[in-house]
Amino acid sequence: MNADGSQVIRLTQKSAIPRKSPGWSPDGLWLAYWEGADIYRMDYNGKNALRLTESLGQVTGYFGYAWSPDSAWLAFMGGRFDDSDVYRIQTDGRNKQNLTASFTTEKGVGSGAPRWSPDGAWLVFASDGEGDMEIYKMRADGSDLVRLTTGAGVAYSPVWSPDGQWIVFQSNRTGRPEIYRIRPDGSELKRLTENLGAIFGVPEWSPDSAWLLLEVTHEGRTDIHRLRADGSVLENLTQHPAQDTAPAWSPDGRWIVFTSTRGGSADIWRMRPDGSELQNLTRHPDQDYNAAWSPPMSVPWRGFWDGLLGGGLLLAGFKLRRKWPA
Numbered sequence: 001m002n003a004d005g006s007q008v009i010r011l012t013q014k015s016a017i018p019r020k021s022p023g024w025s026p027d028g029l030w031l032a033y034w035e036g037a038d039i040y041r042m043d044y045n046g047k048n049a050l051r052l053t054e055s056l057g058q059v060t061g062y063f064g065y066a067w068s069p070d071s072a073w074l075a076f077m078g079g080r081f082d083d084s085d086v087y088r089i090q091t092d093g094r095n096k097q098n099l100t101a102s103f104t105t106e107k108g109v110g111s112g113a114p115r116w117s118p119d120g121a122w123l124v125f126a127s128d129g130e131g132d133m134e135i136y137k138m139r140a141d142g143s144d145l146v147r148l149t150t151g152a153g154v155a156y157s158p159v160w161s162p163d164g165q166w167i168v169f170q171s172n173r174t175g176r177p178e179i180y181r182i183r184p185d186g187s188e189l190k191r192l193t194e195n196l197g198a199i200f201g202v203p204e205w206s207p208d209s210a211w212l213l214l215e216v217t218h219e220g221r222t223d224i225h226r227l228r229a230d231g232s233v234l235e236n237l238t239q240h241p242a243q244d245t246a247p248a249w250s251p252d253g254r255w256i257v258f259t260s261t262r263g264g265s266a267d268i269w270r271m272r273p274d275g276s277e278l279q280n281l282t283r284h285p286d287q288d289y290n291a292a293w294s295p296p297m298s299v300p301w302r303g304f305w306d307g308l309l310g311g312g313l314l315l316a317g318f319k320l321r322r323k324w325p326a
Helices: none
Strands: 019-024 030-035 038-043 065-067 073-080 083-090 111-116 122-127 134-139 155-160 167-171 178-182 198-205 211-218 221-228 234-236 244-249 256-260 267-271
Touching (some): 019 065, 038 073, 122 155, 155 198, 167 198, 178 198, 211 244, 221 244
Antiparallel strands (some): 019 030, 073 083, 111 122, 155 167, 198 211, 211 221, 221 234, 244 256, 256 267
């Protein structure tokens, strides 16, 4: 659908198996999504769906998947929570590789939650391959493994900043979950939050690497918070008794989309980065969630129906080529 909630178009048909977590490739040509316990990929217009992980066996979608910056690979966590590895696979389904097989050789050891560096050269991930769950990085082919964190508790959900200067992650090393940042070489560790509440999901970087979006639960309600990347400013953007979850920045940083139950059912909403101009985009009795912005595209639309996409995806207004709304 468009970024204002108009022109919703269905991309997938009804199925007994849930389809969820749609995600655009950076070049805008593909959409990936989970169907059951497998990753699928289809064209941007909903055609030519391809199952990518058919021969892998059980795949867990809890930590999602991650597109490489050049749209050539998907990285994901495969296996059970207590016996998992980081994999990558090409978007045509070829060349599936277990990148942590030599590291997590013992039963009961898990590696997962991979995220790419902005240049596509590295993957950062969490693993308990050496005891407690810690943050590691490795080359995109699995070589040059480096441990980035040490200390009490566990560390998880790492995400590289768009400018490549920082990695943020969650850790309970103080006895409760907090957000930390660290340089990609493991230096300059800093805690960014203090006694914030239960933090769910993965921190979302703003496109300019200046802010983080957090999904925080406190006293039974969940709100969207905006955190300055150095920890100096923390703002609750939603402040509503409903459940506000799954925030995502528009690629130009001018909007935040999220899921909210404030209308009675789960709907897609958007707001400005300061929490203003709140708008309900879907208004549907069914449950709408996991909205994902399309990237800026250079592909010319071949026709009206090729230019309007939906199914839980948000697109900005466009004519012949992608343009952002005011």
